Amino acid sequence: MNGQQPETGEDVENVRRLIAFIGIFLLLASQILVFSNPVVDGVVFPGYIWLSIFGVVILILSKVFRPTPFWQKLSARFAFRERVFWILIAALLSVLATWASAVFPTFTRITYIPVTTLWFLSAVSYVYALSKGIFSPQSLMDWIRNHRDEIIIVVVVTLLAAVLRFYKLGAIPRILDGDEGLIGLTAQNTVSGAFANPFALWENFGALYLQAINLSFRFFGTTPFALRLLPAIGGTLAVPSIYLLARQISGRRIALIAAFLVAISQTHIHFSRIVSVAYIQETWLIPLALYFFISGLEKRQSWRAALGGVLLAADFSVYLTAQVIFALALAYMLVAFLFYRTWFAPRFRQMMFFWGGFLITILPEAFYILKNPSNFLNRISQDGVFQSGWLADTMKITGQNAVQILFERVVHAFLSLIYYPAFDFYGSPVPPLGMISGALFLAGLGLALWRVRDPGYLLLNGYFWAATLSVGLFAIPPSADSYRMLMALPAALIMASLGLDQILELLGLGWKNARNAYMFSATAILVSLMIFNLWTYYGDFAGRCRFGGNLVGRFASYLGSYANTIDNELPVYLLSNDQYFYGSHASTDFLSQGRPIINFPGPIDELNPVSGETIIASPDRIPELASWARANPGGQLKYQYDCQTTILLAYQVP
Incomplete structure (x- = not known):
């Protein structure tokens, strides 16, 4: 009896599964080859159909082959384990998506929806490989039950943000600026041609983002509302994203303040209502990616770190800010290795899974960039401090050296948050952070620097200064700093929340010792800031016909x-x-x-x-x-x- 082979073959399931996927892979490859070539009339069997037949045969063999001691032993090896299998699937699907995106432009008989699907499934497979067995419906319900009050509060603040961003979305501002019109026209051209490729780039806008705008036109018509819908959605999503990042770094109380500040921010409201400045999407994508990155490291949960890498790579198909955060992640890993080695060493595994998720997801976009470097470098060639010749010209005109000029550029970028008015693409005489919120930000900035020995605050400081330095050192004109610093706004608002919390603590009105006084004082300040921000945007700006430049x-x-x-x-x-x-x-x-x-x-x-x-x-x-x-x-x-x-x-x- 003991010598009989099992009938079900469950002990060779790992090998069976891999063989089945090889068949599926060949089927997908054959379809890519078939649909990347024109139809030829009179052909009995289209080219590459033999590959489909071979794939079907292998798929059937995976169901009928019987287990033997050899297959049983092979199935137990590390290379055939479930996690390795799903990571392999993720990598191969990404390769297929990259290949398909490269060969589809040779013939325009097919849309890129299958390519996007393969790319999406590759990312999902990678995260699934690292999260399998962690989640269950019961654990999800338990989590919701344990965090019910917190979830309700965040939802209420998010709804407030949605109301402020969707109210008369197509009518305020009442006109479209020229760039909004150009983006709308380009989005309509993504059905076919070069921008049908979801990994293409136009003025550093990802074609995938432009295609999403065009999808909005399909549902709501070619209207200002449909054009501005995605920025409004992105601006609303910034609330829970910033809440998650702030909660991971500083705790629930500061996270709630930060979420409220972004919900009522007049600058954030405005750029959530126009489509010409894609930095608004970075105010939710980047905090969310950094949240999964740092929470994955601190909790030593690989799936979180992997999802952070996936989100960062996906952001390359939205806008150029992902380049800055890519550099930040590299710098953070280096600094952690050099100066936080005791903390970093046991988390090296999660860091590698982060970069694994990034590399698998970025592959199709990276291939496009390698084939079209001019599209990737388009904006920096036009508006770069070095590439445009601006630095050399300024040195000749002013007689200053490069270090002095670049230092002044960084200072200007920093001050554009709290001092210079936000005229470009806005028209407001008020800086992004007003007098009170600016003071809170400066206090929080100092406290964040003081706490830099904490890995979470190291990331927060890196987030803010990476954005500030990238704007100051690499982008012109200076007048554009006010909207480009949107990428630093989430970090600045988290710092402002930290500043408010600690100022009340220093005044003897801290949460632990004087909870009622803390709640009253914090509420009074936040309500005052809300009144100021709403008056600045809806009262002073919206009805003054300032938008549009001239x-x-x-x-x-x-x-x-x-x-x-x-x-x-x-x-x-x-x-x-x-x-x-x-x-x-x-x-x-x-x-x-x-x-x-x-x-x-x-x-x-x-x-x-x-x-x-x-x-x-x-x-x-x-x-x-x-x-x-x-x-x-x-x-x-x-x-x-x-x-x-x-x-x-x-x-x-x-």
């Missing part, structure tokens, strides 16, 4: 919106000049749904319009059109106003 940019948006309302297909003329003309801003084409507009720089008397055609005057030529309309009555005359300024006059010829 009147030319604002006019382009009004022009596109009005052109979209014209209910005929007859020509539309713009009385243009060197300043106001059709084609100056992409917002016109996006809002008009691509309706052509004819520039007419000459005198209106030289224009011979026919009945039903529309003439639009730019601000400088409104009196000219008004006078002509009085001389040619009977048509429809419409004025549009930008606050107190008459910005557009349109006349439909009778």
